[in-house]
Structures are given as structure tokens and as C-alpha cells.
Amino acid sequence: TAKIPFRLKQNQALLTFEDEEVAQRLTKKGKHTVNLDNNTVDVRVVPVPLEMGLRFELHVAISGRKINVSNIPELPIPDDWMRDKLELNFYKTQQGGGGEIEDVTYARESGTAVITFLTPGASSNFGGSPQYPFFADGRCYKLSVSSHADLQLKKCQPYWGVSKKTVLLKGIQEVEEDEESIQDMIEIHFQKPSNGGGEIEEIKYVSKGAAHVCFEE
Structure with a gap:
């Protein structure tokens, strides 16, 4: 309505x-x-x-290949190095990772990232725990991991x-x-x-x- x-x-x-x-x-x-x-x-x-006004339908789909990562520590290294560290960390399947990674989008200002895995369904590996260990700078940090939602607007109609x-x-x-x-x-x-x-x-x-x-x- x-x-x-x-x-x-x-x-x-x-x-x-x-x-x-x-x-x-x-x-x-x-x-x-x-x-x-x-x-x-x-x-x-x-x-x-x-x-x-504008009437529309909002469709939300939980991605099977992407996860949201937050609470990333701000380290004195370039952004591309941080992306590499995140990729290595979340790739490791023996630690419960998702396997081969297709893309890492990192935002230093907010301390967040979106990680896209190559294999469909890989994001389900992170459903059991909202935190994931991140090893960098000789320390172990706890990163927050959550599902990534793809949003689509459909049937947009002005009224x-x-x-x-x-x-x-x-x-x-x-x-x-x-x-x-x-x-x-x-x-x-x-x-x-x-x-x-x-x-x-x-x-x-x-x-x-x-x-x-x-x-x-």
C-alpha cells in the first residue's frame, strides 16, 4: 500500500x-x-x-558468492597490500575460508570490504560465526563477517x-x-x-x- x-x-x-x-x-x-x-x-x-511519488518493488537476494567484512584494522600499509592480505586470509579453506577469490573491494575510511568468491555457495562457509580471524602485522584481529545482500528495484512506476x-x-x-x-x-x-x-x-x-x-x- x-x-x-x-x-x-x-x-x-x-x-x-x-x-x-x-x-x-x-x-x-x-x-x-x-x-x-x-x-x-x-x-x-x-x-x-x-x-x-514513485511506487516500486524491492527484491532482496542473499549472495552465495559475496560476504561483507567490517572492523578491519587500519594498518600503515597501502590499500592494495591490504586487499592482498584479505584475499590470502579468506582464501584459506583449512581455516574455514571460501577458497579462490575473484575480487576484493576495500574501503579504508569505513574499515569494510566486500569479498567475492569464485565458487557459488562459498559464502555459506561463514554462516556459523559472525567473527573471523585476520592475521596481520604480527597480530590476530577479529573481523566481523555478514551476508551480502543484492538489492534490485523492479516495477518502478510514478503516480x-x-x-x-x-x-x-x-x-x-x-x-x-x-x-x-x-x-x-x-x-x-x-x-x-x-x-x-x-x-x-x-x-x-x-x-x-x-x-x-x-x-x-
């Missing part, structure tokens, strides 16, 4: 009707006269414009439009009554068939500041 944000400004209201024909009828008329706290005010009913069942009320004048009372008066007016209204599912009125709401598509 896509969630579409909308910003409701001061002295505005959102009304969601059970029947979308009611919303369209009120929007078509446009100007409506409403009695608020014994004051007659003119408000405008307009469609709710929904912001443009936009207007809400069919919800309308926006503009131009609601400030009166002495509190926000809840004004909201009740608005709801009473627009649920009456004699005013062109109908059954209301939801209503939100903002007298001060602003509010953020989400529409579900």
Missing part, C-alpha cells in the same frame, strides 16, 4: 466521504455557505491534489492524481469556538443531503499551524 503525504494548512479541513459521488458533487459546486457559531461563512471545496473520496475545504474563517466545535459544525453541515453532502468517514480541521496526513492508495 502506497502512503501519500499531504500538508493540511491553517483554517483548512479535509473531509472523506463514504461515497465518492458526494465528494465530486461538492467539488463541482465549489462555493458553499456554512453556518459556524451563528456566523455565515463562505468556504471553497476543492479536490485534494496528491503529490507525485499522481487527486483523491476521489476526500475534499479540501479552504477559507474557513476564524471564530471564537474551539477547534473541535468548529469541526463538528462542519461535519454536521456536509453530512446533510439537503446541503449536497453525505455520510462522512473522516474529518480533520486545523485552526492553527499545520498538520500532516497520509493517504493510502
Whole structure:
């Protein structure tokens, strides 16, 4: 379900009707006269414009050939030497390594690396322990090892439009009554068939500041 944000400004209201024909009828008329706290005010009913967004599917696959390595110590050696040490260390099958390595991507700034093995399924050798010994500079370090996920975005589709069942009320004048009372008066007016209204599912009125709401598509 896509969630579409909308910003409701001061002295505005959102009304969601059970029947979308009611919303369209009120929007078509446009100007409506409403009695608020014994004051007659003119408000405008307009469609709710929904912001443009993007709908997509995210597919996650755990790689059988790659692993993520972190907590790599920063040693006073060039990056290519560090890549060689990582390759030698994770190649050794007698220590539970994955065998022949196709590529090592090393990032000194974050102390991380992605190691790609030549044999499919080699990454499963590291599933039993989140730590792996790393021998360098005469010491044994403990590196953190985790599965590598390949992410793919599919079925990307833009969406936009207007809400069919919800309308926006503009131009609601400030009166002495509190926000809840004004909201009740608005709801009473627009649920009456004699005013062109109908059954209301939801209503939100903002007298001060602003509010953020989400529409579900």
C-alpha cells in the first residue's frame, strides 16, 4: 500500500466521504455557505491534489558468492597490500575460508570490504560465526563477517492524481469556538443531503499551524 503525504494548512479541513459521488458533487459546486457559531461563512471545496511519488518493488537476494567484512584494522600499509592480505586470509579453506577469490573491494575510511568468491555457495562457509580471524602485522584481529545482500528495484512506476473520496475545504474563517466545535459544525453541515453532502468517514480541521496526513492508495 502506497502512503501519500499531504500538508493540511491553517483554517483548512479535509473531509472523506463514504461515497465518492458526494465528494465530486461538492467539488463541482465549489462555493458553499456554512453556518459556524451563528456566523455565515463562505468556504471553497476543492479536490485534494496528491503529490507525485514513485511506487516500486524491492527484491532482496542473499549472495552465495559475496560476504561483507567490517572492523578491519587500519594498518600503515597501502590499500592494495591490504586487499592482498584479505584475499590470502579468506582464501584459506583449512581455516574455514571460501577458497579462490575473484575480487576484493576495500574501503579504508569505513574499515569494510566486500569479498567475492569464485565458487557459488562459498559464502555459506561463514554462516556459523559472525567473527573471523585476520592475521596481520604480527597480530590476530577479529573481523566481523555478514551476508551480502543484492538489492534490485523492479516495477518502478510514478503516480499522481487527486483523491476521489476526500475534499479540501479552504477559507474557513476564524471564530471564537474551539477547534473541535468548529469541526463538528462542519461535519454536521456536509453530512446533510439537503446541503449536497453525505455520510462522512473522516474529518480533520486545523485552526492553527499545520498538520500532516497520509493517504493510502
